[in-house]
Structure formats: structure tokens, C-alpha cells
Amino acid sequence: MTSSRENMAEVVIVRECKHGQVRVVFGNITTIKGDIMVIPANNRLAGREGLDERMQLAAGPELREFCTNIAKERRKTNLQPCGVGEAVSSPGFNLPAENLVHVVGPDCRRPTQDNFRRELLDNSYKALFEQVSKLEPRETLVLPPLGMDVFAYPHREGARKTMEIILQWMDAEEDPGVRMVLIVTHEDNFLNNMKTIYREGEDQMPGIERTRDFRKGKFE
Numbered sequence: 743m744t745s746s747r748e749n750m751a752e753v754v755i756v757r758e759c760k761h762g763q764v765r766v767v768f769g770n771i772t773t774i775k776g777d778i779m780v781i782p783a784n785n786r787l788a789g790r791e792g793l794d795e796r797m798q799l800a801a802g803p804e805l806r807e808f809c810t811n812i813a814k815e816r817r818k819t820n821l822q823p824c825g826v827g828e829a830v831s832s833p834g835f836n837l838p839a840e841n842l843v844h845v846v847g848p849d850c851r852r853p854t855q856d857n858f859r860r861e862l863l864d865n866s867y868k869a870l871f872e873q874v875s876k877l878e879p880r881e882t883l884v885l886p887p888l889g890m891d892v893f894a895y896p897h898r899e900g901a902r903k904t905m906e907i908i909l910q911w912m913d914a915e916e917d918p919g920v921r922m923v924l925i926v927t928h929e930d931n932f933l934n935n936m937k938t939i940y941r942e943g944e945d946q947m948p949g950i951e952r953t954r955d956f957r958k959g960k961f962e
Contacts, residue, residue, distance in 0.1 A: 754933065757944075757949040757950065759950075760913045760914070761913070766925045768927060771926040774884050777839060778841050780870060780888075781844045782845060782886055785824055789805075789806060789809065804836075812824070824846050829843050829846070832844065845869060849893045859889065875918065881919070882921070901938075902939045908925065909948040
């Protein structure tokens with residue numbers, strides 16, 4: 743379920759990690775600026791449903807052509823355009839980002855993927871992080887939670903894994919070169935689950951809670 747609030751960007755959670763901040767934002771991802779923006783793709787890079795379609799339409803026809811060319815080249819060697827747990831990069835075109843990373847997460851509508859969704863989701867984020875490490879600039883990363891939306895990953899589990907994976911990445915010994923991660927959602931149900939898992943486990947998560955300081959105007 744979406745909300746009319748999605749046209750406004752609302753910062754809901756702020757956490758300070760070793761290498762930068764992680765924020766959860768409620769809003770329309772296609773309007774939020776960043777150096778790198780993530781598209782939750784399907785394995786055909788076709789942009790035919792859900793948020794993937796919305797983001798490809800916002801990027802313009804040049805992106806569709808770019809993805810079609812990637813698919814053609816990969817099929818020459820009998821590869822899927824982009825398999826589950828894989829990622830490819832493209833220019834940002836009409837989206838407010840220098841580069842896009844298209845990541846294929848698990849499609850939990852398919853039992854064979856749903857049964858292994860945790861491992862597949864881990865692989866998807868690893869592929870994302872590998873692509874990000876190759877791109878410049880990369881100070882600000884804007885991404886939707888992978889596997890959600892039409893791909894039907896269970897929201898409570900998905901919210902927990904999303905936060906754990908991103909926070910661990912931003913708090914690890916190795917500096918990813920990213921200073922701000924914006925996890926953007928337009929789904930009320932996912933957002934409510936994210937708030938719940940954060941409230942229940944924030945004292946055990948990497949980093950330092952800064953949401954209250956943000957709301958008090960101590961920083962932007």
C-alpha cells in the first residue's frame with residue numbers, strides 16, 4: 743500500500759556509522775538526489791512492473807535502450823541479462839543521479855527463490871556493493887530496500903536484513919567511500935516494520951542512534 747505522503751521526503755531514522763550516516767526516508771525515490779541510485783531490477787532488465795518500471799520511466803527511453811543493449815550482449819554468451827544476485831551499472835539519464843546500479847534481488851513470488859531468499863538477498867547486496875566500489879562519485883547512495891515492492895519479500899524480515907546489511911557495510915573496517923546512504927521507501931507497511939525492528943533492536947545495531955538529534959535540528 744502506498745500513501746499520498748510519498749511525494750514528500752520524510753527522514754524517519756538516522757544512524758551514524760564509522761564511515762557515514764544511514765538514513766531511512768519515506769518518499770518518492772525518483773526525486774531524491776544522489777551520486778548513485780539503485781534500481782530493483784528483474785532478470786531481464788526490462789522495467790515492466792513495480793518500482794523498477796516507475797524508475798525506468800522516470801529515467802527516460804535512453805535507459806531502456808541501454809538495458810536492452812546489455813541484455814543483447816549477455817545473451818550472445820547464453821547469460822541472463824542480469825541474474826538473481828547480480829548487478830550492472832548504467833548512466834543516470836533523467837534520474838537525479840550520476841550513475842544507476844540495477845540489482846536483481848529474490849522474487850519471493852517464486853517458491854524456488856522464496857525458499858532461499860535470505861542467501862539470495864545477501865548475494866544481491868554483495869553485488870550492489872561491488873558495483874558501487876567501481877563508481878565515482880559515490881558519496882551519496884540512494885536505494886530502495888531490495889526484494890520488496892512487487893517482489894514480495896516478507897516486510898518484517900526484509901526490514902531487519904536491510905538495516906543489518908547496510909549498517910554493517912557502513913561500519914566495517916573497510917571504507918566503502920560512501921558518506922550517506924538513503925534507504926528510500928514509499929510503502930507504509932515496510933516503513934512501519936522498519937520502525938518496529940529499529941525500536942526493538944537499535945541498541946544492538948552497529949553505529950550510533952542520531953534520529954533524535956536530527957529532529958531537534960542539531961544537523962541537516
